[in-house]
Amino acid sequence: MKESYVIGIDFGTDSVRALVVNARTGDQAGTAVREYSRWKEGRYCDAASSQFRQHPLDYLEGLEGAVLEALEKSPEGVRQNVRGISVDTTGSTPVAVDRNGTPLSLLPEFAENPNGMFILWKDHTANAEAEEINTLAHGLETDYTKYVGGIYSSEWFWAKILRTLRVDEQVRDKAFSWVEHCDWISAELTGNTNPLTLKRSRCAAGHKALWHSDFDGLPPNDFLTKLDPLLDGLRDRLFSKTETSDEAMGTISRKWAEKLGIPGDTVIGVGAFDAHMGAVGALIEPYSLCKVIGTSTCDMLVAPNEEVGHLLIKGICGQVDGSIIPGMLGMEAGQSAFGDIYAWFAKLIIEPVRALLGEASARELSKNLIPHLSEQAAKLPVTENDIIAIDWLNGRRTPDAKHTLKGAILGLNLASDHVRIFKALVEATAYGSKSIVERFRKEGVPIHEVIAIGGVAKKSAFVMQTLADVLNMPIKVAASEQACALGAAMFAAVASGIYKTLPEAQEAMSSGFDAVYTPRPAQAAVYKTLYQKYAQSGAFIENDFLHKVQLAPENTLSTSLS
Numbered sequence: 086m087k088e089s090y091v092i093g094i095d096f097g098t099d100s101v102r103a104l105v106v107n108a109r110t111g112d113q114a115g116t117a118v119r120e121y122s123r124w125k126e127g128r129y130c131d132a133a134s135s136q137f138r139q140h141p142l143d144y145l146e147g148l149e150g151a152v153l154e155a156l157e158k159s160p161e162g163v164r165q166n167v168r169g170i171s172v173d174t175t176g177s178t179p180v181a182v183d184r185n186g187t188p189l190s191l192l193p194e195f196a197e198n199p200n201g202m203f204i205l206w207k208d209h210t211a212n213a214e215a216e217e218i219n220t221l222a223h224g225l226e227t228d229y230t231k232y233v234g235g236i237y238s239s240e241w242f243w244a245k246i247l248r249t250l251r252v253d254e255q256v257r258d259k260a261f262s263w264v265e266h267c268d269w270i271s272a273e274l275t276g277n278t279n280p281l282t283l284k285r286s287r288c289a290a291g292h293k294a295l296w297h298s299d300f301d302g303l304p305p306n307d308f309l310t311k312l313d314p315l316l317d318g319l320r321d322r323l324f325s326k327t328e329t330s331d332e333a334m335g336t337i338s339r340k341w342a343e344k345l346g347i348p349g350d351t352v353i354g355v356g357a358f359d360a361h362m363g364a365v366g367a368l369i370e371p372y373s374l375c376k377v378i379g380t381s382t383c384d385m386l387v388a389p390n391e392e393v394g395h396l397l398i399k400g401i402c403g404q405v406d407g408s409i410i411p412g413m414l415g416m417e418a419g420q421s422a423f424g425d426i427y428a429w430f431a432k433l434i435i436e437p438v439r440a441l442l443g444e445a446s447a448r449e450l451s452k453n454l455i456p457h458l459s460e461q462a463a464k465l466p467v468t469e470n471d472i473i474a475i476d477w478l479n480g481r482r483t484p485d486a487k488h489t490l491k492g493a494i495l496g497l498n499l500a501s502d503h504v505r506i507f508k509a510l511v512e513a514t515a516y517g518s519k520s521i522v523e524r525f526r527k528e529g530v531p532i533h534e535v536i537a538i539g540g541v542a543k544k545s546a547f548v549m550q551t552l553a554d555v556l557n558m559p560i561k562v563a564a565s566e567q568a569c570a571l572g573a574a575m576f577a578a579v580a581s582g583i584y585k586t587l588p589e590a591q592e593a594m595s596s597g598f599d600a601v602y603t604p605r606p607a608q609a610a611v612y613k614t615l616y617q618k619y620a621q622s623g624a625f626i627e628n629d630f631l632h633k634v635q636l637a638p639e640n641t642l643s644t645s646l647s
């Protein structure tokens with residue numbers, strides 16, 4: 086029997102991965118990764134002002150390179166039998182496009198303009214605009230933020246659009262519409278990028294653009310113009326319908342079929358975000374929390390609409406019908422920094438070495454540093470007087486998004502060495518995860534088990550054991566190194582008609598789990614107390630330190646804490 090193949094393409098923050106999979110068995114035929122070259126050089130970004138932009142050419146070159154290499158590595162006969170491709174990307178990562186759906190930075194006059202590029206999920210330049218959206222929405226009879234946890238974030242669609250239209254007149258004049266990365270890449274592969282007719286992802290629209298069937302789509306023009314007259318009329322140039330990712334976006338264009346050397350009838354699926362497709366690749370089930378643990382975390386949950394659809398879950402990143410598994414309510418939460426906090430601490434140690442001992446020593450150190458710190462930290466006892474750290478080094482995504490918050494390390498003395506501080510930072514990331522679990526439970530959504538995917542889940546037994554102890558729940562780690570791309574491949578198999586439903590594709594193509602971390606009762610008991618200290622310290626940082634101390638004029642300091 087002739088085998089059929091599908092390709093899952095996962096656009097992460099730093100690189101794009103392509104995975105060619107046998108649709109019957111789920112076996113990997115070939116895989117390849119391409120980094121984004123302009124992004125790697127730090128172009129169009131300014132960390133100090135939280136500006137993170139990506140050039141569409143990074144995506145197009147990465148897509149072509151990764152898919153061609155993955156196909157080259159696949160056995161003979163695979164290329165001719167590719168039936169479907171689906172794509173996942175980061176988000177909200179929108180771009181301003183012209184009437185043809187061309188990102189402005191692909192036009193010569195905008196080629197070097199960061200405002201005509203994709204505004205990456207972690208770009209926080211629109212904090213003020215997010216605040217304005219919240220203030221307006223909360224004062225209205227219909228609160229348009231009610232399905233996204235009640236708080237709109239600067240990481241999302243409308244805040245980014247508003248900010249860009251305000252600061253860049255040239256982009257304002259030329260931008261006909263706006264498109265999410267996952268929609269644009271999928272549309273580009275079909276050759277129809279017309280912003281008025283390309284299919285839009287339910288996942289992206291529901292979690293980040295305030296789309297909901299109760300609102301008849303996006304928030305009304307009246308709301309948008311109240312926010313800023315600059316938004317007047319844009320709703321009509323966006324979309325009112327959305328599609329789940331088991332649907333087809335279209336058929337591959339001749340240009341891309343020839344470029345990639347695959348059949349001209351290859352079906353392109355509707356795209357979605359990386360974490361959502363990753364959860365599918367990791368076999369998410371109702372009430373299992375799937376944590377995608379890497380630079381940041383995305384925490385995904387599904388449940389039957391009839392059981393939780395009536396709830397409005399406060400402080401999360403949205404509840405959207407069909408955003409993960411079609412027909413179920415998909416819920417998203419997350420932490421704005423997780424592995425990034427370990428990377429930050431490692432950098433503190435490595436940079437002076439680079440300056441004093443040179444590049445070679447720094448490189449050697451950076452290869453071994455996090456594993457070394459983890460090995461040493463694992464030997465330390467867990468006690469009730471341990472250092473407490475707060476994980477908001479990149480602000481807080483969930484519960485209750487607030488990207489202006491800062492991290493902290495509390496309770497240092499002269500014995501607080503690098504290993505103890507590293508342990509406290511790992512514990513802080515685990516406490517941040519626990520606060521998400523607690524929020525879901527408090528809002529009436531039970532969590533029965535935890536599934537982990539992503540770089541940290543695969544690389545660090547120390548982090549995963551700490552997380553299991555802090556959550557006091559077992560954690561299963563998915564076997565696939567590329568759960569997001571595998572999830573995309575599963576969607577491609579359904580969109581192209583190989584399977585009728587997503588669960589059928591999941592059953593056939595899953596690669597299962599390869600590790601389970603079980604909580605250790607003694608450590609879990611101490612972490613219960615330490616978590617209370619984390620919660621109290623967090624409240625102090627948020628309410629007292631940041632508002633009354635850091636932002637207070639010097640002469641009011643003595644009275645402001647009273």
Ligand SMILES: Nc1ncnc2c1ncn2[C@@H]1O[C@H](COP(=O)(O)OP(=O)(O)O)[C@@H](O)[C@H]1O
Pocket residue numbers: 097098099378379380381423424425426427428455456459539540541544545548
């Ligand atoms: N041995 C390790 N233990 C814990 N964290 C690690 C280790 N090695 C790398 N990391 C962290 O993993 C993160 C990257 O995760 P990964 O999933 O590969 O990337 P991304 O989130 O960009 O998809 C970095 O923030 C890094 O600090």
Ligand SMILES: O=C(CO)[C@@H](O)[C@@H](O)COP(=O)(O)O
Pocket residue numbers: 097098099174175176177206358359360379380381382383417
């Ligand atoms: O926020 C989302 C999805 O909603 C992610 O795309 C974003 O966290 C990107 O994470 P990674 O870089 O893939 O770890």
